[in-house]
Amino acid sequence: MTRGASDAGTATLETTLMIVVLLPVLFAILEFGDAYHRWLAQDAATAHAARFAAEVGGDSPEVRALLSEALRDSGIDPTRAEVEIDPPRVGWREPIRVSVRTDLVVAIPFALTTVLPLRSSAVARGELAR
Amino acid sequence: MTLTTVLLLPLILTILVGVLELGAVRIVAERARIAADIATVTAVNDQDVDELARSGALRPSSDAERVAREHFALNLSVLSASLDATPEAIAEAADVVVFAQAGQVDPRTGDAYAGPTVRLAAELPIRTPFFAALLARPVTVVQLRSASSAR
Numbered sequence: 001m002t003r004g005a006s007d008a009g010t011a012t013l014e015t016t017l018m019i020v021v022l023l024p025v026l027f028a029i030l031e032f033g034d035a036y037h038r039w040l041a042q043d044a045a046t047a048h049a050a051r052f053a054a055e056v057g058g059d060s061p062e063v064r065a066l067l068s069e070a071l072r073d074s075g076i077d078p079t080r081a082e083v084e085i086d087p088p089r090v091g092w093r094e095p096i097r098v099s100v101r102t103d104l105v106v107a108i109p110f111a112l113t114t115v116l117p118l119r120s121s122a123v124a125r126g127e128l129a130r
Numbered sequence: 131m132t133l134t135t136v137l138l139l140p141l142i143l144t145i146l147v148g149v150l151e152l153g154a155v156r157i158v159a160e161r162a163r164i165a166a167d168i169a170t171v172t173a174v175n176d177q178d179v180d181e182l183a184r185s186g187a188l189r190p191s192s193d194a195e196r197v198a199r200e201h202f203a204l205n206l207s208v209l210s211a212s213l214d215a216t217p218e219a220i221a222e223a224a225d226v227v228v229f230a231q232a233g234q235v236d237p238r239t240g241d242a243y244a245g246p247t248v249r250l251a252a253e254l255p256i257r258t259p260f261f262a263a264l265l266a267r268p269v270t271v272v273q274l275r276s277a278s279s280a281r
Contacts, residue, residue, distance in 0.1 A: 017135055025146045032150055036157045047164050051171065093176075095204065122164070123204040125172045125197070 024111040031106045035116055041074030042100055043120045049085075050098040050122035057128035058096060059085040067100070076102055090126035097123045144264065151260040158212045159272040162254050165205030166276035169221075173198035173228075173248040174278045188246050188280040194228045198248050214255035214269045224252035236277075245279040 049067040056062060063085065068078035082101040090096040099121045107113040176191040191197070199221040206217035213220065225238065229247040236242075236249055243249075254272045262268035 014135055021139060021142060025142055028146060029149055032153060036153050039157060040160050043161050043164050047168050050168065054172075119208070121205075121208045122168055123201060124168060125176070125201065127175060 020110050024108050027108045028111070031108060035104055035106060035118070038074065038076060038102075038104060039118045039120070042071065042076060042102060042118055043122075045070035045074060045076075046098050046100045046120040047122040049100075050096065050124040053085055053098055054090065054096050054124035055127050057126060057130065058090045059088040063098075067098075071100075071102075090128070092126055092129045094126040095123050096126055097121060147260050148264065151258055154212075155256050155258060155270055155272070158209055158256050159254060159274070161209055162206060162252075162272070162274055163276065165202060165209070166250050166252065166274050167278070168205050169198045169202035170248045170250050170276045170278035172201045173226075174246065174280045177280065189230055190228050190246050190248060190280070194248055195226045198226045198228075198250055199224065202250060202252070212256055214257050220252055220254060224250055226250050239275070241277070243277065243279050245281045247277055247279040249275070249277040251275045 045067055048070055049063055052066050053059065053063045064083065067081075067083060071078040071081055080102060084097075084099045086097050086099070087094075099119070101117060101119050104116045104118055105113065106116050173194045174190055176194050176197045178189045178191050181187055181189045202224060203217040203221035206213070206220060210217055215223075227236070227238075227249050229236070229243050229249065232245045233242055234247075236247075238249070238251060252274045254274055255269045256272060258267060258270045261270060
């Protein structure tokens, strides 16, 4: 084997090693950045939904529609979101909690593929005097 | 070269974990800001209904401060695993001020509010286990502020 061929082989090996290390690092930053972004957007949507639910007196199609639209605007599929509004009917100054859970698939080459549950919850206070 | 590669690996992993933890701190801080916003909006909506019926004037209820603290703690509870104090303790230590009339100046910020306002300022101690190992900083404190006015 010539000296040039040996150097080329070493360079190929090092490049392969670095790709195997750097690609997961790059994808981890991208994937977790996306997860953080989605989580914040979901939190904000949940908070808006809780406020609206408090105004209209509880669970209603309008609250669900507002939440779905806010999730969709954030790139989250609302049909895959688990939504709970507790209690479904709220009175004046009573607490109401809106909880949302979505699953996000995180795929990092050469490292892992997993499902990350994103949970959001917001509590507001009923504003409708019945 | 191979030695350099092997030596660089821990450095790269350290940078990766540092970036992820910094991101985690920021997301906890943003989620806590959302909690503070809900708390102040809820508190400022807690209007003195008798005054509203009598004169039509907007005036926060006498328990607006308590409502703000209570809802701040309730909304912080989803973050309790990331916090170095209980949500109730953080809410109790928060600086909550109710400005009952328009035009009052906030001594903390110098802001003049256009309407009756509830302002909440808090220190949020966030657990940072990786920063603890790397920088001897197990807790990172983030300042929060939220103000909501009625109109």
